[in-house]
Amino acid sequence: MAVENLGIDGLTDAQVERSRKTNGANSFAYKETNGFLDALKGILKEPMILLLLVASSIYFISGNFGDGIFMVAAIVLVGSISLYQDSRSRKALEKLKNLTEPNCQVIRNGKVVEIPSEELVVGDSLIVEEGTMVPADGTIVHSNDFSVDESILTGESLSVFKDVSSTDNTIFSGTTVASGLAIAVVTAIGNHTQLGKIGNSLNTIEDEKTPLELQIANFVKQMALWGGLTFLLVWGINYFNSRDVLDSLLKALTLAMSILPEEIPVAFTTFMALGAWRLMKLGVVVKQMKTVETLGSATVICTDKTGTLTQNKMSLARLFSMKAARVVSLEESLNNEEKELITIAMWASEPIPFDPMETALHQAYGKHTDVDERPNYHMIHEYPLGGKPPMMTHVFENRAGQRIIAAKGAPEALIQGSHLSAEEKRSIYSTIEELGKQGFRLLGVGQALFEGNDFPQYQQDFKFEFKGLVAFYDPPKENIPQVLKDFNTAGINVKLVTGDNAATAVAIAKEIDFIGYDKCMSGDELMQLTDAELQERVTDTQVFSRMFPEAKLRIINALKVNNEVVAMTGDGVNDGPALKAAHIGIAMGKKGTEIAKQAASLILVDDDLSKMVDAIAMGRKIYTNLKKAIQYIISIHIPIILTVFIPLALRWSFPSIFSPSHVILLELIMGPTCSIIYENEPMEKNTMNKRPRPFTTTFFNFNELITSIVQGLIITLASLSVYQYAVAQSLDEDTTRTMVFMVLIVANIFLTLVNRSFYYSLWTTLRYKNNLVALIIGITIALTTSLLFVPPLTAFFEFSTLNVDQLFVCLLAGSISVLWYEVVKWGKRLGAKEN
Template identity: 75%
Template sequence: MINPADFEIQGLSDEAVEQSRKTHGENIMSYRKKDGFWDALKSIAKEPMVILLIVASSIYFISGNSGDGIFLALAIVLVASISFYQDSRSRIALEKLKNLTQPKSKVIRNGVVLEIKSEELVIGDSLMIEEGNTIPADGTIVHSNDFSVNESLLTGESLSVFKDTSKEDNQIFGGTTVASGLAVATITKIGNNTRLGKIGKSMESIQEEKTPLEQQITSFVKNMSIWGGIIFLLVWAINYSQSGAVLDSLLKALTLAMSILPEEIPVAFTTFMALGAWRLMKMGIVVKQMKTVETLGSATVICADKTGTITQNKMQLAKLFTLETGRVLPYDGSLSPAEEELLTTAMWASEPIPFDPMETSLHAAYSTTTTKDLRPHYNMVHEYPLGGKPPMMTHVFQNKEGHRIIAAKGAPEALIATSKLSAIEKKQLSEIIAQLGRDGYRLLGVGQSYFRGNDYPQNQQDLSFAFKGIVAFYDPPKENIPEVLKDFGKAGIKVKLVTGDNAATAMAIAKQVHFPGYDKSMSGEELMKLSDSELEQKVMDIQIFTRMFPEAKVRIVNAIKANKEVVAMTGDGVNDGPALKASHIGIAMGKKGTEIAKQAALLILVDDDLSKMVDAIAMGRKIYGNLKKAIQYIISIHIPIILTVFIPLALGWAYPSIFSPSHVILLELIMGPTCSIIYENEPMEKNAMVKKPRPFTTTFFKFRELVTSIIQGLVITLGALMVYQYAIYQGFNEAITRTMVFMVLISANIFLTLVNRSFYYSMWTTLKYKNNLVPLIISITLILSGLLLVVSPLTVFFKFETLTLEQVSTSFVVGMLSVMWYELAKWIKRSRNI
């Protein structure tokens, strides 16, 4: 735990914070403000269906048919209300996600370290920042160690800049990221007044790219709108040439145009994605962008970090090995002089104020074993940050008398390479590293150097070190990991372990958790020697990747993507940022993840629990499956409405204008809640997590995907038109014919809702699925249908007629049979699989 007393900084008092906030405001960048209500209203006013309703309503009023005009005007209000409701649900869900993903900052106030929302920072605050943080405001450094910043966002320069109080450049700027070390800075500018804030206006014009599925939906709806427009003009022209009645011809054309528009599809997409993100949030999975939900169900490979993902990230100091004794001994607090020297050197090689779990453990061990704490008497005078392949770091401390301590720690191989060791010692060390690695320990080599003068070499590897020994940490695996790996396997998802640890340690932990393919590994150095084509072949066979560094991680992700796989990547550190960004689904850890990792990722696991990824993928598959059902339902039920309006008109049947705009909008209002409410609330099908992931390129709008919907729609059309002709054959009038055909479509709509809850399992199976909205919506539909038949004002208004029991039964049975045939198709599909 970081102690503010180490910095001798008290920070602002509560009163000073309030005063600063009143004087200077909050740390919020405010430019163009969005008004949710008016934006939603403008969006609704541009909807083709609303435009058609306005036109149709106006025509009714002009022609003196005020009843239908009022009904369509009310329909506009109802459609707008439904759209407002869906839009508000989406916005509320996304607002909650935004609040959860809002960056946090650590500040010292009243002498205590607090974590606050970054927007709550005020001028004068003492901000604590460390490796991986995104700096939330501008400030002046008052304390630092090994502190460097990546300012490429502002300067375009990719190299990190080292900063401290003694340098002329002691300023930090909002939006930049901490590349290494730790610092405390006094905030000087916030919000729009920061350097980033002054250039932030240009960011307003940046539009978020649409996903492939969004583009397909937009394209599909646009094409249908164009066809609707063409057919509208054609039907208007034909009718006008035959009758000479402008308004009547226009109403008939508008009826057909309204039946063609599938306006429910984009609404369903937005609703499903936003509510899916909200459901994931309640499960402890924060989705930063709504569109990520679409991708989740397609994940085929997960590249998992070891520390904190597979293991608990406890980093307990467990064993010590010194060259002097030649023995590996458990750390129990009682140390020989050689072991005490090893532990002390390892502590000096750590940050003076530790924030890494291993360094925290070393400082704690030093505090409990030393008789005299020398840390207050020494200051860091020079440092080499973590670097090299394999990596190491070196710190130089000096006291007032000029006594100097130069200590280094890092990968044992890095320290061995920079130390003068005999062949026997190197062999012994190799055996010890292999032995400890096989037991799953995380190893750090420790060395000490001597150097006179202040003209330090540019690279720490140019110093000559005396190898002191190895400190071994044990980071136990999480208990649920074997089960998580099984779940991924069942779902057809490959898992690869990508870690900075050495091969022996990584493979030992992998073996403990029954990681598939734990016996084969590849190091970062080996990987970088392969050509792209060689790596693309190798990467699918190797499951354990060790001694990884940023460039190697990115190459792994790109090689897997080149194999047409959908890659999810977990990470928490600064070095994971590029790979998280390169993957299809970047996954950051909520607790131990750095701000850089969280910004690069699309998804955050709040509790650092990999099992949540199983839940996330299941949710992704469920949402995609339910959206597919909704869209197929919409297409299936639109076809009979279109053709029932068009065919009698085109073929000049006895009652060519069987439906008016009022009838079409009534059907639309009944269908809308079905697709967006029932299907969004559907539970996951029981075989969803034992299927292979769907290919990322799969869409709803290929003929192969649509053929079922088209056939279903055509069969329902056939049923409706058969009842139409049967009514004419029986000599029924236009009102009875219209009512019977309408009831066929209502009946078919009810059974289609039930049948399409699964395209594999029978309706009798899906009736057992828990979805309370199914009986509710179907009951409302049945009650409304009954009211249309028996309540005289409604019957007269819609030009219906009360049917006899035989007429109702005929319509109901035909509607049922026009849908239930698909149960036979599902049964054949299941039989083939058995």
């Protein structure tokens, strides 16, 4: 019974345009936001910007207009960089938001078309089906087996069955379809829907930060607090010694500015947002930024079979009629009993099919019937898919009062409800085993007789005649064996979780070289285990058959208790709880229901599992690069802090070796390195050959960052050694300052190059494809050259032009202070070869 048989033509294009002009778009519009102004306000609240404002004010007050103007220019430059990074992040996330906007099906011009939900208009004939979210309010004009979950509006957890004759025959925006299908005429959209009228409360809801964001924010706050305390201490000490308020304040500000690691939150936001954007280009839509970081930790992937490992084509391939007592292919000549089997299976399907198997049955009926009876019958009663094992029953009647009561479902369910002899049952089970071993998905088909309208409460109460089996074949995707190999190489365990029977699941698993295909457990067997037993069994079991929602959820929870980081693929309504419970819920973009997509944390646009290999690789790369960036930030901040603090605290010959202008100059050179160079770094070649990294609770692990601390201390030793060398050579303050500054610049350049990998050598990483490395380092060298050899700049920053010997000392100290780590990396590679 296709849509065209219902007499619903929907709106014409002209009517759609008129309705849109009158009623507007189907979107919620409450609080107007201005991304640029919000970002600007955020920047003005940043501690570093506040310190720069204070420093520039002091310079102007003290009459030092040159430094004051430089500080203002620095504020503009730092603000511009922050705005640029924020803009990149916002645009990336906006694209993701647009991509995750759901589509809907409507009837227009007599045809079913798919449109973005925002384009829905009042008067549209909207089609909603199991697993979708209702995008607008409407009145039902046709339905079958239709129930809807309205808990978002009513708080009632039980789904409500509705049809044309119901007292309440309306559907509401934001609710989700629990079962069946309905066609409704749209009566309200956007702010005018029931959900829209209460939607102003959304203004008061703030987006929650992820745990990693909170950890980074807390780290920066702690550093800011220490910076504030040090600022007050240094200000007090200097004022006590000099009695000069402004000079003491400037020296204290210099140290406070050197302590603030303001690049860390910028780097985190940039990496996560651009990482999500890069994943989107690969065909993976990430709904939450935190998922990008979690991807690299995945240790187990629980995947369903249909449409993930297989092509989801579900062609009707074999028939087994009880009367004919033979298994036949659809290409063979069918007798009347086999044609009758197809007919009964079709009547047991939804009148407007949306499941691939039901679509295949409708197509087979149309091909093998002489007279299409679908327009002559209408559904008078229905039993939704239910029970364990599951089945569904439909009751149709024509104008003459003739009835068809047809059922289909798991073969075991139909066998239980039919009168069959022991011999007949043996024949059926033998056929099920035979077809299952060949990888076919099987449905039992039955027919019942019933007079009157007092239908049984449960479909299982009908007395069915078992008509036979229909077998569908869904071939594996061609790339799946390679995908499984890639997961195995990356140290990720793949488990098959399917609703199919064990024989079918094992047959498909064997065909695709699924590791551990012979280690199988059924849903009923799983539910009989205690939690402790399941935690033990789930480790070794690779194939889970005849699964249902409660069983899937227990698998996920058992794996999580075993300290696994679990990814779970799903597409149906019943997959929602497991997708939500998994660390990484993965919904299918094409065949996935809206409920599955809502519950999931990422969506595979093309239902291609190989994209998860790419996504995990991207997650590992992003995490690794972010860690490199943060380790770089810490490594280079330590020498800046100590080079400012130690001469000041120990009252060396030139205690104020750096002013705020010098510190901000170093910050401007460092900023692009951490957030631009490292974000653009390619994935290291051994990334997907490693086991997943431990899913730690904090990013700032001392063991991970000890290298950065040591690197920072050795760079500090180099800069202060050159400081003392210059003093010992009786060089003046400007020359000493220039030499110390040059050591930090040289160390910064080499640190950028060396820290591109903590395993591979500098010579290897120089061949990495990242054009930004040469660009940023080139700009750094050009800027430094200008500071040394352009007299106005040299004089402004109180530098001096160095001679060849002095430059050589700076180059030698700066390079050695970093290049020592190449020996450590060589030791790592040597140890790896020996193992």
